Each structure stands twice: as C-alpha cells, then as structure tokens.
Amino acid sequence: MREIEIHNYARQLLEAHGAKAIAEAAQNAIELEARGEAELARTWRHIEDAMKLMRGPHQS
Numbered sequence: 001m002r003e004i005e006i007h008n009y010a011r012q013l014l015e016a017h018g019a020k021a022i023a024e025a026a027q028n029a030i031e032l033e034a035r036g037e038a039e040l041a042r043t044w045r046h047i048e049d050a051m052k053l054m055r056g057p058h059q060s
Helices: 002-018 019-033 038-055
Strands: none
Touching: 002 019, 002 038, 019 038
16 A cells, blocks of 8 residues: 555544544554454554554643
C-alpha cells in the first residue's frame, strides 16, 4: 500500500470510528501477526501510526 493510500484510509477510519479506530488497527495488526501475516500486520501498524499523527498530541 502506498503512503498516500495509507493516509487516506487512516483518515477515513478516524472519521468513521473516531479514536477507537486506532485500537481497532492495533488489534488487526496483533491478529495478523499471530497468524504469521507479517506484511499485512506491518500495513496495519503503519495505518495505526498515521492515525496517531492525525490525532495529534495528547492534551493535559
């Protein structure tokens, strides 16, 4: 998946599911890693990271 596709998908997930989309992406990566699908897991980790960047830093 190209970088632009990852960011577009990450944005769509955030818009549709809010902050829980990040946890869902992480869970997808964990499940894929457990099944030995490392490449797909890396893609989901990349999507997770993109969503974290879009969300911005935590406020305190």
